[in-house]
Amino acid sequence: MIIADSQGLFDTETSTADNSKIFSLVTLMTSMEILNLQGIIQEDHLQYLQFATEYAKFTTNQSGQDQKPFQSFMFLIRDWNNPDEYPFGFEGGRKYLDEVLVVKPQHPAELKSVREYIKSSFDKLTCSLLPYPGKTVARDSNYDGRWAGMDEDFLSELKLLIPKLLSVENLTTKKINGIDMTGTLANEYFQQFLNIFQSSSVVQPQSIYETTIDKFMTSLVNRCFDVYKNFVNNSVNGIANEDQINNVFNTSKGAAMSTFDNEKKMGSPAHAAKYRDILNTRIDNDSVGWKGTAMAKILKIREDQRRAEEAAREAERLRREREEQERLARERQEQLAREEAARVAAAAQHAEFLRQQQLAIEAEQERQRLAEEERQREIRRQQMHKFRNRGGTKKGNHWVIEP
Structure with missing residues (x-):
């Protein structure tokens, strides 16, 4: 919650342009605006609202939206001198404000339009009437704001007013065209508003409207x-x-x-x-x-x-090349192994052949030996036969022929 206090308006020191700027700036920036007046609501007070209501009319006509451009506006009137007809507080203020804002047939078009614009510009319009605060408050230049210096009637109404202003139902979020402002958005809008109002010329509603749209849409x-x-x-x-x-x-x-x-x-x-x-x-x-x-x-x-x-x-090519080389190496090894096996087999076959030949030779030699022995026996038999035929006899192991 931000509470802002603007400078006093409607004095002899501030120009109409400055009053309009301050008034419209406060209206643009607040969700609840309080205009503190003395005695009564005068027609020129309503005229000072003209800038804000013109802006409201502009946004209402151009935006194509149904909501009112501003939220809550309260007329706070002090030194109220007619409590018999309109009692102090909000109830008397409501009746008094209704009377002030009623559009009467005899009103000029300007007064009618101002009242209609004000009604169409704010979601909520209220009024509270306060009594005279007392001589100490009104006249003593050294008054420091203590409640003890206030008249009892004023203090009693003030104790009713302040809690109501700060109640939860009255502390509403700032909205622009019905859209809740975040801290970031509000900061951007307020900075832009200040830049506009710092110019020397009277601000036109359209410039604020376009700036507001630009900031929001941006x-x-x-x-x-x-x-x-x-x-x-x-x-x-x-x-x-x-x-x-x-x-x-x-x-x-x-x-x-x-x-x-x-x-x-x-x-x-x-x-x-x-x-x-x-x-x-x-x-x-x-x-x-x-x-x-x-x-x-x-x-x-x-x-x-x-x-x-x-x-x-x-890598695949190299792998395949390596595998091919390994395959060729294996095949070469296998070929060499086969050749070696063939050589070994041939050598074995040759050795077997030689062995068989040797066996054949040995067999032949044995046959020849046996044949020779048989021949020798035959010779001996023939000799024995011959010896026998010639009359030889055997003596011991030998044969002899007797003369």
């Missing part, structure tokens, strides 16, 4: 852009191809534009279209950067993949 564009940007930031690292770039862009932009379309907006359809185009262009311009980065990343990934594939192909 803030809406920023929030929608953040929706787009957050989606992109959360998705961009997972992009692996052009289709995903388009999907991220279309989805993020669609979310932002949908947020814009669904949010409450200020101004006319033309204003909405204008700032929608601004959001659209801002997103398109921003996407150039991250799309280029994403595409460069994709190309790098592709190049890395290409190099990895080439390296894999080269």
Whole structure:
């Protein structure tokens, strides 16, 4: 809650332009505005509201929205001298304000329009009547604000007034065209309002209206852009191809534009279209950067993949070449083994052949020996036969022929 005290108005030191600026600035910045008057509500007081009501008329006619542009306005009248007809406090103030703002047939058009504009500009109009605060408060230049210096009647009404002003139901959030202000939005609006009112000329309603729309719609564009940007930031690292770039862009932009379309907006359809185009262009311009980065990343990934594939192909070629060399080596070894086995087999066969030949030779030799022995026996038999025929006899182991 922010409580602001503006300077006193309707004095001999402040110009009409300055009074209008202060009045309209306070009206623009507050959710509850209190105008403290002395004695009665005069017609010139209502005339000072003309600037605010003109602004209200402008926004009502141009915005195409049903809500009133301002929230709560209270006339706080001190030194009220007619408590018999309109008693002190809010109830008497309500009756008095109804009487002041009633549009009478004899009223000139200017007075009628001011009253109608005031009624159509604020959600809530109230009035409270306070008695004379006492001589100490009114006349003593050294009065320091202590309650002890106030008249009893004034103090009693003040004790009723303040709690009601600060009650929960009366402390409403600041709204602009029915939209609740955040701290950030309110700060931006107030800064812009101050910049406008610091100019030397009387501020025109349209400039405030357009500035208000610009600040609100720019803030809406920023929030929608953040929706787009957050989606992109959360998705961009997972992009692996052009289709995903388009999907991220279309989805993020669609979310932002949908947020814009669904949010409450200020101004006319033309204003909405204008700032929608601004959001659209801002997103398109921003996407150039991250799309280029994403595409460069994709190309790098592709190049890395290409190099990895080439390296894999080269490794596969070398593997196959190595396997072929190993196969050839194995085949060579197997061939050598077969040749060696063949040589061993041939040698064995040759050795067997030689053995068989040796056996044959030995058998032949044995046969020849046996044959020789048989021949020798035959010779001996023949000799024995011959010896026998010649009359020889055997003596011992020998045969002899007797003379």
